[in-house]
Amino acid sequence: MIAIRKDDVDIGRLIAAAKQHGTGAVVVFDGVVRDDDIREMELEAYSEVAVPELERIAQEATAKFSLLHVDIVHRIGRLAIGENILVIVVSAGHREEAYAGSRFIIEAIKAGVPIWKKELTKDGSRWVPGEHAHGLGKTK
């Protein structure tokens, strides 16, 4: 499943679905809302561009690391501390490929998928600064 959505996802079901024939390792990345003295986090996405970009990243990771299955679910909307923001589930024949594939996907998402986070504090709010000012969708 590749999705940007408001609803949470059942990670257990994703793990079960990731166990394809030949699977020797499943790696789960679960990014959650950290308690950085905030009340909640609000996320927004340019979904028409972000979803195809997630699909492209999944395809690239699959080819590069011989992954057997990839799920990427990025949530948007208002999330409380401890809630899932981003769930990545990958399976591969061996742990090296599964770990490397998972790491590749999260770094690629941070570098170039049009999604933004805003931290809501007790005093107001602040946009989380992007780590990569020029990373997104470079002109080919």
Add this chain to the structure above:
Amino acid sequence: MTVKVRFFARFRELLGTDISVEPENGTTLTDLVRGIAKKNREGCDAIFDPEGNFHKFVILMRNGKRVELRDAGSTVVSEGDEIAVFPPVAGG
């Protein structure tokens, strides 16, 4: 000619989004964005530097494809275009 302009994140808060505009033929991407941004001083300052150029961190897209800032002044918008303007991404 009708063109849709979408701002995201902080730019959206300052300028709104899904703005439908009717530019004249020959209008460039820079002129289009500037024309909207100048209606809100804070929004304009968020996107353009004091010389009127895009801040280097601003990301522009036309119909889902990145447009380099250096090309925005020579990129002429067309009927039905969707222009997106946003700050650096911060997902994950």
